[in-house]
Amino acid sequence: MDFALIHNLSIGFGVALSLQNLMYCFIGVLLGTLIGVLPGIGPVATIAMLLPVTFNLSPISALIMLAGIYYGAQYGGSTTAILVNIPGESSSVITCIDGYQMARQGRAGPALAIAAMGSFFAGCVATVIIALFAPPLAEVALKFGPAEYFSLMVLGLVGATVLAHGSLIKAIAMTILGLLLGVVGTDVNSGIARYSFGLPELSDGINFVVVAMGVFGFAEIINNLEQGEAREVFVNKVTGLMPTWKDLKNSSGAILRGTALGSCLGILPGGGALLSSFAAYTLEKKIGDTSMFGKGEIRGVAAPEAANNAGAQTSFIPLLTLGIPSNPVMALMIGAMMIQGIAPGPQVMTERPELFWGMIASMWIGNLMLVILNLPLIGMWVKLLTVPYRLLYPSILLFCCVGVYSLSNAPFDVMLTALFGLIGYVFVKLECEPAPLILGFILGPLMEENLRRAMLLSRGDPSVFVTKPISGVLLGIAIALLLITLAPSVQKTREEAFVE
Amino acid sequence: MKVTNGKDFWAGLMFCGTGLGFVLASQNYPMGSAVRMGPAYFPTMLGGLLALLGAIIFVRAFFSKIQHPINVFPFRLPVLIASIVIGGATYFGDSWFKNAPMAEFVAIALALGLFIASFGPRAMFVILIAVVIYGYALKPLGLVISTVILIVMSALGGHDFRKKEIVVLTIVMALFSVFVFVKGLGLPFNLWPGE
Numbered sequence: 191m192d193f194a195l196i197h198n199l200s201i202g203f204g205v206a207l208s209l210q211n212l213m214y215c216f217i218g219v220l221l222g223t224l225i226g227v228l229p230g231i232g233p234v235a236t237i238a239m240l241l242p243v244t245f246n247l248s249p250i251s252a253l254i255m256l257a258g259i260y261y262g263a264q265y266g267g268s269t270t271a272i273l274v275n276i277p278g279e280s281s282s283v284i285t286c287i288d289g290y291q292m293a294r295q296g297r298a299g300p301a302l303a304i305a306a307m308g309s310f311f312a313g314c315v316a317t318v319i320i321a322l323f324a325p326p327l328a329e330v331a332l333k334f335g336p337a338e339y340f341s342l343m344v345l346g347l348v349g350a351t352v353l354a355h356g357s358l359i360k361a362i363a364m365t366i367l368g369l370l371l372g373v374v375g376t377d378v379n380s381g382i383a384r385y386s387f388g389l390p391e392l393s394d395g396i397n398f399v400v401v402a403m404g405v406f407g408f409a410e411i412i413n414n415l416e417q418g419e420a421r422e423v424f425v426n427k428v429t430g431l432m433p434t435w436k437d438l439k440n441s442s443g444a445i446l447r448g449t450a451l452g453s454c455l456g457i458l459p460g461g462g463a464l465l466s467s468f469a470a471y472t473l474e475k476k477i478g479d480t481s482m483f484g485k486g487e488i489r490g491v492a493a494p495e496a497a498n499n500a501g502a503q504t505s506f507i508p509l510l511t512l513g514i515p516s517n518p519v520m521a522l523m524i525g526a527m528m529i530q531g532i533a534p535g536p537q538v539m540t541e542r543p544e545l546f547w548g549m550i551a552s553m554w555i556g557n558l559m560l561v562i563l564n565l566p567l568i569g570m571w572v573k574l575l576t577v578p579y580r581l582l583y584p585s586i587l588l589f590c591c592v593g594v595y596s597l598s599n600a601p602f603d604v605m606l607t608a609l610f611g612l613i614g615y616v617f618v619k620l621e622c623e624p625a626p627l628i629l630g631f632i633l634g635p636l637m638e639e640n641l642r643r644a645m646l647l648s649r650g651d652p653s654v655f656v657t658k659p660i661s662g663v664l665l666g667i668a669i670a671l672l673l674i675t676l677a678p679s680v681q682k683t684r685e686e687a688f689v690e
Numbered sequence: 691m692k693v694t695n696g697k698d699f700w701a702g703l704m705f706c707g708t709g710l711g712f713v714l715a716s717q718n719y720p721m722g723s724a725v726r727m728g729p730a731y732f733p734t735m736l737g738g739l740l741a742l743l744g745a746i747i748f749v750r751a752f753f754s755k756i757q758h759p760i761n762v763f764p765f766r767l768p769v770l771i772a773s774i775v776i777g778g779a780t781y782f783g784d785s786w787f788k789n790a791p792m793a794e795f796v797a798i799a800l801a802l803g804l805f806i807a808s809f810g811p812r813a814m815f816v817i818l819i820a821v822v823i824y825g826y827a828l829k830p831l832g833l834v835i836s837t838v839i840l841i842v843m844s845a846l847g848g849h850d851f852r853k854k855e856i857v858v859l860t861i862v863m864a865l866f867s868v869f870v871f872v873k874g875l876g877l878p879f880n881l882w883p884g885e
Binding site: 243246357359360362363366367369370373377379380382384385408411412415416418580581583584585587588590591592594595596599601602603604605607608611612615616619620621622637638641642645646649650652 | 700737750814819867
């Protein structure tokens with residue numbers, strides 16, 4: 191452990207432990223748990239909704255709060271999964287399987303406790319991993335030129351498409367559509383307002399909150415309403431939170447494996463909480479005694495819950511070091527940084543150390559708060575689940591509208607969001623996953639800018655992307671990823687998963 | 691030829707059309723060269739690629755082993771035609787609206803509303819139209835009245851409308867908006883019309 195790390199962490203804790211930041215951290219994790227518990231509203235819509243509110247906050251408070259929402263949602267999601275057999279969050283889909291079975295056997299308490307402990311352990315480890323690995327990575331990234339950045343973004347987008355659900359070609363098309371939507375607005379080099387249809391409101395481009403809120407928030411509400419309210423609230427009485435020694439012994443290995451896997455997968459582009467939890471469950475099912483899986487195996491709760499929390503947190507690494515988002519939530523975090531006038535990238539760590547380390551320290555504190563918040567207050571969260579959706583969605587809609595309206599204090603953005611809600615509904619119906627679109631949307635302008643610069647520097651010779659070593663390797667990985675995915679055997683399993 | 695995968699059929703059309711749209715719209719901007727890329731360069735490349743992918747998806751819809759009916763959405767042709775007629779008339783009949791900007795605005799809103807209403811579930815257009823009304827009513831009518839409109843109208847979009855519940859919800863949300871958004875967070879909304 192070198193001295194710099196301790197010094198940095200002490201700066202971080204100094205920032206994160208200020209009364210104001212503690213409060214925003216608490217608000218973040220509380221809101222995160224709340225929306226995690228409630229099915230039908232996810233962290234993407236919530237963060238998008240709260241972005242305008244962060245205008246008035248200091249940058250560090252804003253980021254601490256928004257980050258808290260993301261990892262807080264991972265905690266909350268497991269509660270709903272275990273007690274009601276509905277994933278409160280997409281990343282806890284897999285927890286339903288064994289968690290709900292445990293609840294039916296009257297062991298909801300231990301399941302919840304293990305989920306919380308696993309998440310806490312994973313959160314602590316992931317915090318350390320970010321602190322250890324982010325600085326060297328940022329140092330490498332500082333040496334990146336436009337060609338390297340362009341290739342890195344290509345890799346990021348390819349990663350996001352490869353890991354998206356369903357058809358690969360549709361995911362690629364969605365990414366490109368996102369890139370195209372991203373270039374709407376004034377071109378920085380020529381000053382021409384592109385694709386603005388003469389509307390002055392579009393000359394600054396489409397605000398990404400509008401896209402995210404429409405495609406994720408509104409489309410989700412519409413889809414839920416179309417399917418009708420099929421949520422039966424069957425809440426078991428939670429008695430006795432404490433797991434037995436046998437539970438602890440069984441799950442400790444699973445928590446360790448889940449944390450390790452989640453930490454690695456979170457860093458990957460397109461990774462994050464969802465992928466981590468699936469991978470961890472699949473891994474657990476291949477190890478040791480598998481007879482109890484699907485019938486209330488505690489390892490089936492411990493591993494994915496640890497993994498999704500680890501993945502949620504390590505997905506901050508590419509954001510903080512490279513300025514590149516690995517999933518839609520991180521794309522929104524970039525937006526939050528830009529609102530505050532911070533250009534995301536490797537320079538953040540050297541120029542604004544208090545921001546970077548304060549956020550990391552707040553993650554650890556936030557995780558601690560979550561354990562305290564979740565276990566004793568479980569009864570309150572359960573009560574929340576009995577609020578019917580017919581009362582929830584008008585309220586969610588109202589928050590969305592207020593959030594979007596306050597972006598520019600004009601009705602135009604609200605109308606545009608409605609339009610994206612419509613488009614988002616079409617995407618859902620056509621099985622086109624919106625996550626790659628959002629990533630493309632955020633990266634569009636950056637990618638164009640770096641492509642232009644790289645080509646200018648190389649005097650129009652496109653071979654620079656291959657001949658520069660780092661850039662060449664990154665592109666090579668991207669192509670390899672695409673080829674692997676296109677391989678017949680992988681294609682087949684994808685198609686099968688798609689049909690399911 | 692028979693479409694086996696209706697979802698791919700429409701998705702292919704959507705991507706192909708959007709891609710071509712971007713390529714066509716780019717014709718108005720300078721292309722530049724590979725060394726000095728103009729504003730049209732990057733979007734034209736991407737638009738072409740998107741159109742190509744769309745075409746592949748479209749063709750695939752005829753051979754796909756995955757079965758989906760061609761009617762992916764609920765669809766109302768007369769409403770769509772009405773929307774196009776009103777929208778087109780507003781676009782080409784600029785001169786009619788010279789002295790009545792309000793009428794033009796209403797016509798555009800109507801066209802857009804009808805377009806949204808032409809396909810998709812009832813819940814969708816009720817909700818989206820409620821949202822648009824909220825956006826445009828917030829300034830002239832004030833926060834309280836717009837909130838009431840949004841909550842009541844969006845609740846009407848659901849399956850299960852219970853009067854008493856919605857009255858309570860509306861009052862709670864209106865109070866919440868006033869105290870949290872305006873008094874608490876200091877958002878610059880006027881509460882009542884003409885303030």
